[in-house]
Amino acid sequence: MTTNSSFDETVVDDPGARVLYWVLFPVLGAGLGWVVRWAAGWIAGLPVAPLHAVFKAIDEAPDPQATLVALGVGLLVGVVVSVLAVADMLVVRVGIGEVTLTRGGSTKRRVARGDVTAVFFDRDQLVLLGRDARELAREKTDLSKTRVEAAFTGKGYPWRADGDPHRDEFRIWTRLDDDLPGVAHGLLIDRAAALAEGKTAEAAELREHLLKLGIVVRDEKKKQQWRRDRRELA
Known part of the structure; x- marks a missing residue:
């Protein structure tokens, strides 16, 4: 978890989690592929099994090609999961004049400082309120609540430690x-x-x-x- 600060903007991000996703899910996917290859014969031998024909084909495929394919497919699935997980990560940029919330590099919300009357966490969701109790943003995030709060209070935003008013x-x-x-x-x-x-x-x-x-x-x-x-x- 990192918080990059400057006079104009404070950025709250979690690059450590991003690296973990890129490493963990491909490894788990490859491991799952190996398990499927190892267990294919046992599953194919069951009287009733889902995708029976698929597991039978996997079991009868020659090695080492079958094992390499299983590892490759599992790795690919893990990479896809990593892409989805990273794309879902929220980055909070708190500036003197506006707040920018992004996911996967794409801007989800851009809110002017003058429109914000309250900022708080509602469980695992970051919420920004405006005038007339309007909700300007509500985004789920795993970012450190302490660092997010510090970013907003450091720029003078009306942080509500007691939550939703x-x-x-x-x-x-x-x-x-x-x-x-x-x-x-x-x-x-x-x-x-x-x-x-x-x-x-x-x-x-x-x-x-x-x-x-x-x-x-x-x-x-x-x-x-x-x-x-x-x-x-x-």
């Missing part, structure tokens, strides 16, 4: 909730389905649509919770 306004969403606009209720129904199916990108997109309607959403134990912000909508 609006936590008591959240309520659990249900399909019978009649205190929501019809469009927002429909979006929450779609988002619940996306979460159940593991479609995180779709759930994030639906959450953005809800924010535009003035509805702030957080997830607690696989249940959606919502509150209204305080803007005046036409």
Whole structure:
């Protein structure tokens, strides 16, 4: 975990974890490939086994070619997992004039300092609030909370060590909730389905649509919770 500071910007990153991902997952993948090659004969000999024909083909393939292929495929799978893991890592850049949140080198959020009224952690999510209790950013991260807090307080941002000042306004969403606009209720129904199916990108997109309607959403134990912000909508 590193924090690079300058007068204009403090960067909180975790290059150690990035290196670990690039080394660990390919090694584990290659190891898994070797295990599959070693266990293929035993699995193929079972009366009932998933992918029986595949394991039989692996067992009957000649060595050392079969072992090398298994190691190579496992290594490739590990590299793919490493790419996905690194791409999901959050980097926080706290400047005097703005905050930039990036993943995989791509900017996720850019928030002007003057728009920020509170910064805090909600469990493992970094949250930035703006005027009228609007949520400007909510990003999951494994970065050190202490270093993130130091980066924001060092640049004079309003850090909330006690967490979300609006936590008591959240309520659990249900399909019978009649205190929501019809469009927002429909979006929450779609988002619940996306979460159940593991479609995180779709759930994030639906959450953005809800924010535009003035509805702030957080997830607690696989249940959606919502509150209204305080803007005046036409």
